[in-house]
Amino acid sequence: MSIQVESPAKMAQLASPVEIEGRSMAILYGSETGNAEEIAIELEDMARRLHFHTRMDEMDSFKLSDLLKVSLVVFVTSTTGQGDMPTNTLNFWKNLRREKLNNSNCLGPVKFAIFGLGDSGYRKFNWAARKLQVRLLQLGATEFFRAAEADERHNNGIDSIYLPWKEEFKAALLEKYPLPEGTAPIPNDQLLPPKYSVRVMPTMEPLPADKSATQSALYSHVDNPTPLSQRRFEHNQRQDATFPAWEAREDQGWEIRTGTPVDVLDKNNILKDHPSKYSLETTKKVGPRTPLPTRLAIPQGVFAKVVDNARVTPFDHWQDVRHIVFDVYGGEKLISKVSDMRGQSILSIYPKNYPEDVQELINLMGWNDVADKPLDMSNKPKRVFDRVDSQPSTLRDILTDNLDITAIPKRNFIRELTFFTKNRDEVERLWEFLLPGNEQEFYDYTSRPRRTILELLSDFPGVKIPVERVLDLFPVIRHRDFSVCNGGASLTENQYDPDAPNGTLPVFPLRIEILAALVEYKTIIRKPRQGLCSRYLKYLARDTPLTVRISPSRGENVMMPLPTAVQRPLIAVATGTGIAPIRALIQERLEYEVDTQVGETVLFYGGRNRDRDYHFGGEWEYIKGLTVFPCFSRDEKPAALEKKEEEEKKEGGNVWEKPSKTEEEENVEFGIVEEMDPDRGKRYVQNEIRKRAKEVAGLMRRGPVVAVCGSAGKMPIAVRKAFVDVLVGEKLVRDREEGERWLGMRVVYWEDTW
Numbered sequence: 001m002s003i004q005v006e007s008p009a010k011m012a013q014l015a016s017p018v019e020i021e022g023r024s025m026a027i028l029y030g031s032e033t034g035n036a037e038e039i040a041i042e043l044e045d046m047a048r049r050l051h052f053h054t055r056m057d058e059m060d061s062f063k064l065s066d067l068l069k070v071s072l073v074v075f076v077t078s079t080t081g082q083g084d085m086p087t088n089t090l091n092f093w094k095n096l097r098r099e100k101l102n103n104s105n106c107l108g109p110v111k112f113a114i115f116g117l118g119d120s121g122y123r124k125f126n127w128a129a130r131k132l133q134v135r136l137l138q139l140g141a142t143e144f145f146r147a148a149e150a151d152e153r154h155n156n157g158i159d160s161i162y163l164p165w166k167e168e169f170k171a172a173l174l175e176k177y178p179l180p181e182g183t184a185p186i187p188n189d190q191l192l193p194p195k196y197s198v199r200v201m202p203t204m205e206p207l208p209a210d211k212s213a214t215q216s217a218l219y220s221h222v223d224n225p226t227p228l229s230q231r232r233f234e235h236n237q238r239q240d241a242t243f244p245a246w247e248a249r250e251d252q253g254w255e256i257r258t259g260t261p262v263d264v265l266d267k268n269n270i271l272k273d274h275p276s277k278y279s280l281e282t283t284k285k286v287g288p289r290t291p292l293p294t295r296l297a298i299p300q301g302v303f304a305k306v307v308d309n310a311r312v313t314p315f316d317h318w319q320d321v322r323h324i325v326f327d328v329y330g331g332e333k334l335i336s337k338v339s340d341m342r343g344q345s346i347l348s349i350y351p352k353n354y355p356e357d358v359q360e361l362i363n364l365m366g367w368n369d370v371a372d373k374p375l376d377m378s379n380k381p382k383r384v385f386d387r388v389d390s391q392p393s394t395l396r397d398i399l400t401d402n403l404d405i406t407a408i409p410k411r412n413f414i415r416e417l418t419f420f421t422k423n424r425d426e427v428e429r430l431w432e433f434l435l436p437g438n439e440q441e442f443y444d445y446t447s448r449p450r451r452t453i454l455e456l457l458s459d460f461p462g463v464k465i466p467v468e469r470v471l472d473l474f475p476v477i478r479h480r481d482f483s484v485c486n487g488g489a490s491l492t493e494n495q496y497d498p499d500a501p502n503g504t505l506p507v508f509p510l511r512i513e514i515l516a517a518l519v520e521y522k523t524i525i526r527k528p529r530q531g532l533c534s535r536y537l538k539y540l541a542r543d544t545p546l547t548v549r550i551s552p553s554r555g556e557n558v559m560m561p562l563p564t565a566v567q568r569p570l571i572a573v574a575t576g577t578g579i580a581p582i583r584a585l586i587q588e589r590l591e592y593e594v595d596t597q598v599g600e601t602v603l604f605y606g607g608r609n610r611d612r613d614y615h616f617g618g619e620w621e622y623i624k625g626l627t628v629f630p631c632f633s634r635d636e637k638p639a640a641l642e643k644k645e646e647e648e649k650k651e652g653g654n655v656w657e658k659p660s661k662t663e664e665e666e667n668v669e670f671g672i673v674e675e676m677d678p679d680r681g682k683r684y685v686q687n688e689i690r691k692r693a694k695e696v697a698g699l700m701r702r703g704p705v706v707a708v709c710g711s712a713g714k715m716p717i718a719v720r721k722a723f724v725d726v727l728v729g730e731k732l733v734r735d736r737e738e739g740e741r742w743l744g745m746r747v748v749y750w751e752d753t754w
């Protein structure tokens with residue numbers, strides 16, 4: 001295939017869309033982890049090439065009245081929670097649902113199209129897109145093109161539906177909005193002008209080379225209270241300053257020990273279901289250099305300081321779960337806001353890239369001369385935050401704080417790279433990934449092994465991205481949300497607010513705790529995979545300052561334990577780190593004990609092994625009115641399991657076994673089928689609920705609050721079925737249908753799963 005390549009030097013000759021009256025498009029997205037945003041970016045690129053004047057933004061940044069100002073609106077939204085709208089659509093959605101708009105036909109002139117992203121493993125498949133579509137039609141808007149519902153479970157994921165939809169959509173646009181004579185669509189192999197503007201300002205001298213090294217060394221340890229981690233702490237001095245020598249040595253370590261690497265990590269839950277295959281065996285003795293603890297000017301952000309960062313799972317356990325404690329300085333306002341959230345709050349953390357990764361990218365791109373000079377960013381994405389110190393950001397700063405250089409590369413990114421290499425072989429190889437019919441190759445190279453942008457760029461050394469394009473090309477780092485796991489507005493001893501001017505009164509910081517399961521695993525790529533946030537949290541040291549955000553639990557069915565709800569019994573079901581919001585709820589209820597009769601609490605906790613993942617298990621016996629039924633799926637047959645894991649190890653851990661059980665058998669074991677014998681399956685929470693039918697039915701009669709937290713997928717479905725089984729079995733209702741109605745009307749049923 002031969003492709004005409006623009007050399008970077010000729011970048012000024014860009015193909016610009018022409019202005020055509022009555023040809024404008026808004027592309028509005030709702031996204032939690034970036035998939036919908038990525039599609040919105042692609043659709044905008046397509047629309048610009050068809051000479052539409054475009055505006056692409058999160059739904060929440062768009063006013064309802066602005067919908068009337070464009071020729072077309074394309075909505076791209078994922079579904080989150082249990083059929084919920086994504087967080088960055090909630091304001092827009094609230095406005096759209098205002099009662100006074102009913103029957104107003106206020107969106108009469110609006111033409112729209114919707115693309116939904118979902119996962120058919122969830123009961124409410126693509127509900128966000130469906131709800132949005134229904135409401136827009138109710139308000140008089142017209143659907144310009146058929147809606148699509150992409151399913152992540154499809155063979156090629158979202159693309160299976162998206163790619164053909166996009167082609168049809170493009171054809172419909174050209175048909176209904178024909179271009180004037182003499183104007184043709186801009187072909188895909190011509191570069192469009194950048195959307196954002198970045199310019200290196202030549203004035204500032206580069207920072208001294210060792211400045212960042214000295215400062216970050218102060219923060220390069222994990223502070224754990226356990227004796228083992230104490231030993232780690234003592235050894236945790238940087239031993240080798242020249243990346244990547246030390247880490248690379250460590251990485252080779254695990255590969256030699258485990259034999260052949262693993263090549264498949266493409267199924268949900270695979271890591272959890274086959275921990276011995278994918279988890280890393282060693283714990284590193286030396287942590288990498290951590291990013292500078294500079295704080296970011298995040299809107300509604302508050303200042304926080306790390307108080308503790310303790311691993312709560314044993315070191316030889318496959319999963320590193322952290323209990324991380326922060327002091328948050330938000331003053332009276334924050335304290336009252338958190339009290340209002342009543343044990344259901346979310347802490348958002350903004351992770352950063354590590355200095356060695358940033359330096360590697362700078363080397364690869366040849367940016368060493370400009371990396372530490374200030375940038376003029378007159379137009380930048382909203383989520384590119386400045387640092388609090390108000391110095392102009394440098395390229396190194398934004399690569400550290402804002403741009404996700406270790407994300408899995410998406411199609412847009414690869415397509416743009418074709419413009420920035422002079423090497424024709426590279427251009428052809430990059431294009432190969434993008435050609436129709438090559439979706440599998442693209443997936444095998446990117447998502448399957450979880451290859452990062454940085455790794456892709458080192459596979460294509462001819463690619464040199466101009467600094468002016470960085471904001472257009474790299475995805476922006478997304479914050480990660482964690483359920484706060486302590487309740488009550490717990491204040492710590494008075495301290496001085498580090499942000500306040502000298503001489504002001506001491507403040508009481510708010511203590512906020514989270515339980516974070518770090519994502520670390522191996523694939524065919526030699527270097528272990530680590531989530532960006534996991535890596536950041538793993539080495540987050542005591543006293544590290546950072547900016548965080550605290551917000552109420554999302555979703556439309558958030559259950560607030562208001563005083564009346566507190567008097568009801570609570571049936572809590574938690575698996576693994578799902579215990580975090582439940583612990584917060586339990587602690588929050590205790591706050592009411594002084595002047596209210598708090599209802600009793602029953603907790604069904606599900607884990608694998610009592611001695612490995614019974615998070616906070618030691619705390620329960622001290623809580624009045626709480627009964628706990630812990631169940632551990634792997635404690636029952638340790639010998640058999642050990643044997644199986646040994647066998648997996650001998651095979652080198654690289655063979656993806658077909659499940660030995662059929663879906664139906666798995667469902668029986670998992671308690672999803674009706675009328676099963678609770679003693680037949682493993683010790684899962686749903687089986688335990690059936691086993692305790694009498695106690696559960698007793699609580700059900702009293703209109704309890706039911707809270708189910710943990711992994712999404714089969715667990716919440718199985719648990720709900722178990723509750724219905726109990727209602728039927730204990731003759732509270734005649735049949736399952738009535739049981740479902742009971743749960744809907746007589747119980748406050750809250751799910752928080754992920």
Ligand SMILES: Cc1cc2nc3c(=O)[nH]c(=O)nc-3n(C[C@H](O)[C@H](O)[C@H](O)COP(=O)(O)O)c2cc1C
Nearest residue numbers: 031032033034035036078079081083118119125126
């Ligand atoms: C915590 C969580 C909850 C989800 N809930 C649903 C759901 O209720 N219905 C659905 O169809 N998909 C659900 N999904 C699947 C997402 O919609 C899907 O992964 C999508 O690609 C995410 O796109 P985003 O990155 O733009 O948010 C859920 C995914 C997660 C992680």
